[in-house]
Amino acid sequence: MRRGRRGRRDHSRQIDGKQILKPFPDRNPETLKTNQQPDLQNPSASSSTPLNEPTTSEPMSEFIARTSKQLPNRGKPVGVSRNRRDRAFKPRFVDVGHTNSSREERSKEGEEGEIKELGSLRRSNKEELCEEEEKGGGSVSELKNESNGERIEEPDSVEEVDYVGRRLEELQLGVAEVELSEEELRINDQLQEDELLAMESIYGDNVCILDKQRGLRSFQIHINAETSNELTISAKLSSSSDSGTKSDSADEFSYSFKVQYLPPIVLSCLLPKSYPSHLSPYFTVSVQWLDSGKISNICSMLDSLWREQPQQEVIFRWVAWLQSSSLSYLGFDEEIVLGPYGLRYTGDRRAISGSISPDVDIPSLKNYDDQQQQEIFCKNLHECCICFSEFAGSEFVRLPCQHFFCWKCMKTFSDMHVKEGTISKLLCPNAKCGGMVPPGLLKRLLGNEEFERWESLMLQKTLESMSDVVYCPRCETACIEDEDQHAQCSKCFFSYCSLCREQRHVGTACLTPELKLAILKERQNSSQLKHEQKRREQEMINEILSVREILRDAKQCPSCKMAISRIEGCNKMVCNNCGQYFCYRCNKAIDGYDHFRGGDCELFPQEAVQMWEERMMNDRQVVGQIQAQLFADRGHPCPTCGQINVKAGNNNHIFCWSCQNHYCYLCRKVVRRSSQHYGPRGCKQHTVE
């Protein structure tokens, strides 16, 4: 009886014609540590991968038809590979007592299921196995799904048949057991026990020691081959769909990608009683992503390792070799090539391959890699680049642009922007990244209320950015206008002109404010109006009057039409509402001061200049200025400010009217002490021109 297959949940016995090809043994170790545990318990999580075996009978048969033409005899269902690749983690230590009882309950079902399966052609070999096993004394011990009724509902969920176990049994039965003396048996038993203990202590969680089946020890070990940090995997993809024929190289192209983690090599062993004195252990090697040919190479290598040192414990050597040299033995030092696919397999029974086809293998490898990376990330401590504190990876949130931040900082960041309304800045906080934050994540960060606020702000902003959106005068809903200024509100069905916001007037122009004012004033005097209406129209009059008053003095910003009036300053204005620079004089949008250099508009209007001058200048300055203008050819610029000064009389000492500095006319230099500057050694103070 095989027992102790921990936590195996099996549903390959779909009774209603759905066939699930399981047989790929899932991997036990590493599981307990991961936080995928809870995921695992939830079977629905497992069905997320598209790789799980098809649950309807059709694709299954196609599958099988496609890939196992060559295997009438072999129980190796090629559909095998799929299951649980990326899961691989189940609770290892199942309560055996519980298991037993459930097994008893279900063993009947199991048998039924088996028998039903026997009807399938493909399963012909399994049939043999089943029969053998039954002969071997008992129902096949499939551990049924502990979570009882889920088998049928969740055909994809976790586990599979103890395919490996059966294979091992098959191998065992193929070899005749050696007769040993009591003493030898005892010695072997001791050696085996020691060896298994050593394995457990070295490899810890990667080893899963199974309960004895028929008195024989067995275990399974997951071996992660040593690899460089980043591996390139490539696969040839051929356009030909017929896997039987070889495709020419013209049709093929190769796809390669990088991963950091590979699914492990699973070595399962069944130790015969005469190990290590006579026989080597029965083993199977299963690798998800290697094809059977290569795995059988590995198996033969393991054989030769045994033969090197027969009668010695060999398991550790095997594991060590598998770990360190298996990949390079296959020639995969730098790059791993998947395939070949669709070849007939005529080799080793001990090789169990999970490889089906590129479009199934590649996503599963990638998935496994992603999951491992995610696990490692969650386990390690990382530093958030906003608050500089360290947290475990699970406290972090990762954005699609691959930047990650701690939950608290992200929450503060989002809250702040939503509160202030600056949602256009609510992007990836990393400098220069600007990646978007997915709304689902945002909802979790903000909470429902704030998220609603965010949504309405987003809507508002988007509508504002669309130029042809106008708001209905009656109900304020957003409407789209067409090219002739017409808009119709979808809520109140008001059809209006977007310019004057009145009812649509085809053909006639909009009412000018003056006309409107006149009409309204007229109506005020009429007696027909009701009180309410009269009051409303009076308000409209007031509004028109105030707008008129505003527009009298102010100019409108060319881009947002905000009315701006200038109190003092130059003609270069900046609108407070939208930030647009414009010229106050001609009301055009400008950029910089170039607009004022050529052309009509001067920077300072004439009256401003005059006012300034009146304030600043006294008479003497005015005279000086006028003189400068009149005698421009005779004057020359002051060294300090550049204004033209005319020499008065013969005196070479000039007092600049503009900047009030003294300077010498002759040498054009600023003079600090005139007694020093002019004299017999210096410039002459009085010269005739």
Add this chain to the structure above:
Amino acid sequence: MSAMNSGGISAGGGGSRGGRSWHSTTSVSASGKRILKEMADLNMDPPSDCFAGPKGDNLYHWVATIIGPPGTPYQGGIYFLDITFPSDYPFKPPKVVFKTRIYHCNVDTAGTISLDVLKDGWSPALTISKVLLAIRSIFTAPDPYNPVVPGISRLYLADRAKHDELAAEWTLRFASNDVSIVEMNYMLLIISSVSSSWFALK
């Protein structure tokens, strides 16, 4: 940092700053923690030519100095900056102003800096050392197309040599080490008095 200390920083409490350890009596809030961390990082691994630290007891008010990078007209000058951290730092940018007058088209006479990182381009992942690096980069490469002082940027584009000359002059006058200014002024005084007395004799 020790070289700068011996050069005579005139900011308050300058000399002892390197060795002081902070007691976090101030804030346990997020911004306080982050500022403390940044200070620890700066002490551990100071960037070249830059120094920053709290002014006195207030964690949110720092003083920084930048040495004019070689190869620019500002070389050899020591520029003091005032940094104020908002209470919701790092989600809002710190306010940085030049306390030393500088002839630069992106710094106005009041010392306000026009730098995208300090306004719209701020991100919570940025630190003070990165900001100081950004400021130092505008020394090397002023941006005359977004000036705060149009006159300087016009000169920069029209007559680069003259601009550099003026910048160097301002550096000498305002940003040089105190000691040298004192010496210079002293020497000028002596020369002028000597020459004036000599003239008087004439």
